[in-house]
Amino acid sequence: MALLIEGGPVSQFKALVREIGHNKDVDIEFATILAPLPDIRIKIDNMPIELDADDVTVCEHLRDHKREVTINGGEVVEMTVMSPIKAGDRVAVAMYADNQGYLVIDRI
Incomplete structure (x- = not known):
């Protein structure tokens, strides 16, 4: 289940924080990148299953993005700043919405 939020990266992040909030039901787990973006x-x-692009949201600093x-x-x-994540990397993932939403928050 991908969270589809309109707007630019900042408004997307704000909306995601609003969605997650200070929720005690958010868990941080570790994961391995099996295939890079996109x-x-x-x-x-x-967890016995693999998650794909439709299941996860990736923070902007881990995606290709432009900077002035x-x-x-x-x-x-x-x-253009290229995505630093590649297959085999370890990442931290926030699981929310009763483990139905997944946010890749950083490389570890």
Whole structure:
């Protein structure tokens, strides 16, 4: 079950935090990346199934994204930051909504 939220990355994150809130039912688990983005597949430790791109949401800093930067005080340029996650990486995953929602929050 992927959480589909409209808007840019910041509004998506805010909406996701609103959805999760300070919920004591959120668990943090460890997982292994089986296939990288965009067709991500993960295996959460101690779970018998694999989750795919339709099942998980991935935080922006782990996806390909664009940033405006300056180099050596020069002009502002846009650069693309490539996803740092690859097959075999270990990640932290927040499980919420009675373990029906999965958010990949960071590489570990």
